[in-house]
Amino acid sequence: MKVIVTGATGMVGEGVMHVCLNHPAIENVLVINRRPDGVKHPKLNEIIHEDFFDLSPIASQLIGYDACLFCLGVSSVGMKEPEYFRLTHTLTMHVAETLARLNSGMTFAYVSGAGTDGSEKGRSMWARVKGKTENDLRKLGFKKAYAFRPGAIKPIEGMSHTLTAYKYLGWIFPIGRALYPSGFCTLRELALAMIFTAQNPVDQYVIEGQDIISLAKKMGS
Numbered sequence: 001m002k003v004i005v006t007g008a009t010g011m012v013g014e015g016v017m018h019v020c021l022n023h024p025a026i027e028n029v030l031v032i033n034r035r036p037d038g039v040k041h042p043k044l045n046e047i048i049h050e051d052f053f054d055l056s057p058i059a060s061q062l063i064g065y066d067a068c069l070f071c072l073g074v075s076s077v078g079m080k081e082p083e084y085f086r087l088t089h090t091l092t093m094h095v096a097e098t099l100a101r102l103n104s105g106m107t108f109a110y111v112s113g114a115g116t117d118g119s120e121k122g123r124s125m126w127a128r129v130k131g132k133t134e135n136d137l138r139k140l141g142f143k144k145a146y147a148f149r150p151g152a153i154k155p156i157e158g159m160s161h162t163l164t165a166y167k168y169l170g171w172i173f174p175i176g177r178a179l180y181p182s183g184f185c186t187l188r189e190l191a192l193a194m195i196f197t198a199q200n201p202v203d204q205y206v207i208e209g210q211d212i213i214s215l216a217k218k219m220g221s
Contacts (some may be wrong), residue, residue, distance in 0.1 A: 001198060002028040002065045006072040006095065009037055012111055012187065013071035015156045017044075019191035020069070025199060030065065032058070052091050055098045067107040067198035068099050069191075076126035084126065089133045100140040107144045107201075109194040110137055114151035114183060114209060138205060146197050148207045150190050151183035152176060182209035189216035 003020055007013030008031040020026045021041045030045045031037065037046065049058050052072070072095075074087045096108055112134055117127035120135065134147040154173045176184040193207060193215035200218075204211070 001026055001067060001195075002030070003195075003198065004030045004032065004062065004065050004068040004099070006032055006068070006070050007111075008039075008071070009033055009035065010071065010073070011155055012073075012153065012190070015187035016069050016071050016191040016194060018156060019188055020195065023192075023195060025195060030062075053094055055095065059098060059102060062099060063102045065099075065103050065106060067109065068096075069194045069198070070095070070108065070110045073111065076129075081125050081129070085129050088126075088129050089136070092133050093136055096137055096140055096142075096145075100142055104141070105143045107146070107198045108137060108140075108142045109146045109148060109197055110134065111190070112147045112149050114149050116147070116149055118206070134206070144197065144201050146194075146202075146205060146207055148190065148194060148212060149209065150185050150212055151180075151209050152185075153190060154184070154186040156187050181213065185209055185212045185216075189213055192216040192219040195219060 003026055005013055005017045005020060008017045017029060017031060020029045021043050027043065028045065029043050030047065032047045032049055034050050036048060047058055047061055055062065070092065076084045092110065099106055099108065112130050115127055116134060117124060117131040118134060120128050120131045122128055137145045173184055190212055193212040196215045196219040197207070207215070
């Protein structure tokens with residue numbers, strides 16, 4: 001498969017990119033970054049492009065891909081709803097609409113989050129916005145579109161963009177996994193589950209924490 005990964009300069013995107021580069025099912029990985037990431041690999045192609053709200057200058061380079069693993073996102077902390085909506089829903093939909101137009105057989109895997117509100121009516125601002133984004137992605141005509149809702153994510157060791165808070169998750173992860181398995185997954189499991197859905201269509205659109213673990217096992221984690 002040939003896949004596009006967004007958000008490779010963030011923790012989740014970097015981990016997903018790393019797993020893709022080392023997976024035998026993936027022959028080519030394209031990352032779209034606002035700044036050079038410095039990663040070199042025979043399978044890796046990088047496009048530097050600052051404006052994700054206008055992909056027209058690079059559209060010709062986005063043709064011929066089987067899947068997009070969309071890991072680009074921002075925290076809602078301290079952000080007003082209009083700006084969070086712009087950076088979460090509007091940006092994601094622009095990228096997705098462009099890719100759906102250029103790649104009719106593409107699978108789109110969107111990293112959402114545990115607690116996302118698919119009804120779009122709840123009190124939590126971020127959950128409503130994520131829910132609307134999930135729902136609107138389904139309408140774009142992709143071969144398949146999935147919303148992944150991980151909870152706490154154990155990072156991959158040695159990565160450059162691990163968030164500080166997640167660096168201390170290691171000691172509590174086994175306890176959390178044992179008591180609440182659907183709320184704890186590893187970044188490797190998330191990446192493998194995304195690759196699995198790109199190769200093997202599954203029935204459900206929303207992929208919750210326990211589903212992520214199950215699909216990763218099927219992929220051979």
